[in-house]
Amino acid sequence: MIMVTGVEVIIAALVAGATAGSTDVARTVIADTYGGLKNLLRGRLAGRPQAQEALEAREVEPGRWRAVLGDDLADSGADTDERILAAARRLLELADPDGARAGRYEVDASQARGVQVGDHNTQTNTFI
Template sequence: MMTGVELIVAALAAAATAGVTSGVQDAYGGLKGLLARRLSGRDRAVRALDARETEPGVWQARLGADLRAAGADSDEQVLAAARAVLAQADPAGTRAGAYTVTTNYGAVGQFHAPVTFHQGPPVPPAPPGTV
């Protein structure tokens, strides 16, 4: 399973190494545009986005913290654009489920053990004296 940042950097690296096809370039242009808007005001990150890097680890090192801080890693529009790049650049990997994204549902920090998030309507506390 991949995090949102891992999906985005995989898409950036895949686009950089993929052959120049209109499908890949169109999808990459869409992703880059969304990321540029998300990273607005983060000049170092915007410059890194314009780099022609091919290694996911380098993309992660240059952009990872900024992608998280800007909320790009949980932006469904950005994640959909990253999936579209990967679908064009690596259709076999996409069909095989190599780019499955897990989400943290707004949790922040590092987790060093399995964690379960229950997404649903909040359960109101029991009125005093009824438990």
Template sequence: MDPVALIVAALAAGAVAGAENTATEAVKDAYAGLKGLVRHRLAGRESGEAALSRHEEEPEQAGKVLEAELVAAGASADPVLLEAARRLLVEVDPAGDRAGKYTVDLRGAQGSQVGNHNIQTNTFSAPPSSAP
């Protein structure tokens, strides 16, 4: 699963669980924590803050816009944010987690970075051909 898609999926799962009043305290806490981290990541980006608010009300319709805002804000390189999303999904869907549904796989990715305070310069070329 793509890192930003993981974050948006976790937010949607937390919003749905909360709206259905089926959420445990652990789910509520994990959802609140993730929302706080996302809000912090999007701070100062009016369009990002608006996308998060809309997503809270309409997760299905606002997912793609929020994904774009999170990509622009560099959320895919934030290990704390990714771990918070994964923890929420584990609480909401433990069977999916055991099946590997929420595993982030960056094999073949170009320009990915994990960690904080990194400096990266990317020069992309076409990936190697797999044809003989």
């Protein structure tokens, strides 16, 4: 099994929540779950104005969210908070049930170098 870092789960959930839902019911359930995740994150990111601002923006670009929120999610402990991770996983299950069932959000990159998570990435590595 491959495990995703907490930061990557949270970022993926934020993106999914901001963009998912093709029916009114799905949009409502996803929006409620997305709002719950953001409320948990607001509490964890209190006192971090740049992170709070990024969380409230209508950003849906994973790389941008990762750049702005990644360190604060890790430094605040959000990436290991079980309530936040459970909310993020639930949001991913709702927004992308096929991907969640297939293990798309389970990545263990603890021993890897030059890792990317997501779709349509481009990367060039030079290891010495």
